[in-house]
Amino acid sequence: MLEIRDLHKSYDGRPVLQGVHLTVERGEIVAIMGPSGCGKSTLIRCINRLVEPDAGEILFEGRSVIQASAEELLAMRRRIGFVFQHFNLIRRLTVWENVAFAAIMQGVPENVARQRALDLLERVGLADVVEHRPDELSGGQQQRVGIARALMNEPDLLLWDEPTASLDPIRTQEVLEVMERLALETSAAMIIVTHEIPFALRVADRLLLMDGGRIVEAGDPAAVMASPRSEVGRAYAKLLSQRMEPSRRRKRNMAVFAEQQQESQRHSNAGEEGACPWPANSSEPSLLRSPFAVPASTAASR
Amino acid sequence: MTVLLRDGFWRDVVVLLVATVLLGSAVAWSVGWGVDAFFGDAIQNLVGEAGEYDALIQIRDNHDEAPLEALQHRVAESLPGAQLQKAVSFAGQSHVLLRLPRELRDAETFTALRDMFQDIPGYIGLTYMVEPSISVTVAHSAVARELAAEMAKHPDVDFVFHKGDGLQIVLHHADAMQRVTQQVEAFLAEREILEVRMPLGVTLPHPEATAAELKAALEEAWGPNFVLATGADDSDDDVDAFVATLREMRSFLLSYATRVEVSGAAGRVGSEVVVMPAAPVGHEAGDVLTVRLEGVSDDGTSAWGYIVSGTYMPDTAGAWTAFERLPDGSAGAPIGTAVFTNEQGELEATLAESVQLLNELAQFADEAREGVSQAQALLDSFEAALQRLAGLSEQVNALERAIAGAGGDGPVNATEILLPLLLSHWLERNHAEASAASPLEQAEQQLGGLDVSSIYRTLQLLAGRFDELANLDVSAVVRQIEQVQRALPHLNDGDIARSIDLIDRNLDGSTIAGDRISLVTVPGPSREEAEAVVRTVMESDGVRVYQTSAGVVTPNARAALTQILGQMRQVVAALVAIGVVLLTLLLDHSALLSVLQTPRAGRREAIRRQRTARWLGAGTGALLLTVIGLLSGARLPYVGLWGLTLVGAVMGLVVALVARRINPVNWDEVVAGEALGLHYAQVMREIVIPAARPGLLVWLNRRRQRFA
Incomplete structure (x- = not known):
């Protein structure tokens, strides 16, 4: 559904993208990783022309994004959801207005748009803050509003520009959970720019590694991490292996933590509302899962 | 869009x-x-509605109704039916609006208004407000006359009258204002004033003839009918007064400059000579003076001038010699001797001596009064002595008579006989030596011949004069003289020379024009072109030519206010x-x-x-x-x-x-x-x-x- 050919972009003569080629199939989840400044964000912003590329071609559903007229571009953008690193919510609007904003502006009746926005907000766990302003929400909540907003038009393609980069670990986890569930529930293709290696390994169908404005490695995430060919790949693989081999202290901490979790779970089952920060259907913190352990449900859906 | x-x-x-x-x-x-x-309302309050009043009269506001009453009286007398309305007063001036009746609204009345109130005490001036009208300032009387004649025939014009510096064209209707204004401007645009100014001091003996000569020359250059009118004007009174003042000032300055009398054929007036000490011994190098000659004797053998550079020290010893001045400023051949007179210094010295004399005068008066007192005392003593001398003379006569009658009537002792004998012998001897009269009688006659009372009166008169002298306020006189001393210009010769130069430049016509000839011409040639022709005719490079417009339409008071x-x-x-x-x-x-x-x-x-x-x-x-x-x-x-x-x-x-x-x-x-x-x-x-x-x-x- 998306094809990028020989894409180039430079700022003031400094090349940021140098001949990027990429194809994304319908429903495919592609994670892009790479060091800062390698062109990841520029690449996905070029896809809906938030950044104008200098050269190359981008085909969305077989039609050129670059050659598209203003109206065609707007139509394409409505089919491409975008989740920003800094949420980019409109501060003067409430949570539900932020989500329903684009649909209402495009002519969807307000009651219809509002109902759909409320549904989406419920899906991302924000049903109780729909009338709040963005400033009244935590970072994680704001990002979940951003995700709901991106989903409002039922896009064919979702672009994620480092959605957890501005969040603390707890809020990151909130967002990653939502993203994982979304990956299971939606048929939209996704291009996710992220630094979350475990997340990418769990969720992505394909992993692209970028460096110096080029895609230096691409393939099955596990395979790429298992036998990296590029320097960036090797760096990520080393980082991953360090996380995979916990120290004795970490093991002990994890055992204590697991015990406490089981205790808490028992209380929870006994009818007490615990303070677990994760959704009820999350049986354990994803940080404890193996990065290679793709959830059964995810595996089944693919 | x-x-x-x-x-x-x-x-x-x-x-x-x-x-x-x-x-x-x-x-x-x-x-x-x-x-x-x-502000429109404010103006209306100030000068009335348009056309409501015809003139604004300004009189002094001394919180005194006399000028206004005099004005009212004059208006009632000379302008029957006219109305006066007092307007605002400020800055010491009262403004009175004058409205003329319809039958008096004519050129004669408006022309007469200018002089009608001149003799009213406190009268300042008059501004025409007649409306609708066009005020035109005209630079030449011929243009004014021609324009007045032209406008008088205009159907939109009611009448035209002359005012100080131009014309006031009164219209029938305000609607014609723009139309007539354009015609007046067109009339003025077709004319130009060419003013020919002579250098100061140059007097045209026959200005009309010169004007005709200029007209011919200009028309030869730019065709016939180029000069529409000619006229010659003397320089105006103000300039004359200014020039006279400058001349007086020059004379005054010159009287204070050090006067240098040069013997020998020094040269002509205005030339310069170098003067330096004849014997260089005792003189500094800076003693070299440059003297500009101001006057030369008829026979050319002597001259006098003033110092334009260098400083003359009055106490410089020795004689000075005058030399020709070479172009580089150095001394050439000797001419003769130079003698310096510094009137300013002499006056200062005289004043100083006067002050000193006056200060001594008071002391002198005191001393003189004391002398008169002593003389009076002496006169008193003299009179007493004279009386005693008369008594002695009586006694001597009595003794003589006694001696002459001795041994006759009664016994006398030896002393009574001896003393008269001795005295008689002494008197006879003296008598034989001197005169027939006795010495005492002679002394008495001589002293008694003096007019003591006359002397006494004279002394009293003298004493009175000295008293008057002593009563004079000498210190006040001294103060005044000192004031005069201080008021004397403290100018050195260099300052005076520079000032005289400045005045001379002005008097030479650099900044003050002399006689002038005004020509009304058709616009065309530039000032430089016209000046070249005029200078050729006048055979003088000092002649200056100025080009001005023939006139200009000026807004009247209300129009000016409205414009503002x-x-x-x-x-x-x-x-x-x-x-x-x-x-x-x-x-x-x-x-x-x-x-x-x-x-x-x-x-x-x-x-x-x-x-x-x-x-x-x-x-x-x-x-x-x-x-x-x-x-x-x-x-x-x-x-x-x-x-x-x-x-x-x-x-x-x-x-x-x-x-x-x-x-x-x-x-x-x-x-x-x-x-x-x-x-x-x-x-x-x-x-x-x-x-x-x-x-x-x-x-x-x-x-x-x-x-x-």
């Missing part, structure tokens, strides 16, 4: 521009109109318009300019956007202010409508420069809107403008805003 109007937001921007123009024009016009109305009022209205309207435009630029357009400049990526792109925003800001400001100026009549003094355009452009540029600080745009929100597939107009309407400062655009936008 159609695209702009089709799109809601841009239609709002167009509406904003139009609304700003209309609002600004309306506010500017209204405020200007208010000013006009307010109109300008004030325009300026006030312009200030209001500037305020409105600045406000809308700051509140409304700054948001648009801000979003235009918000950087996306890349420095070049940012610079390009900033430039675009600045041009747009300048253009918007210029457009708004120009259109408002056109609609409201707002104008800035001296620069007019284009000045407003420039001010608008500058304001727009400045607002563009500070737009991002005035109306910062949250770029994340804008990008989110774009990513959501919103039109640019929707982004502006729903994201940018609602977050902007409240203004007309925000208000207009709110009506169409979906999420208000």
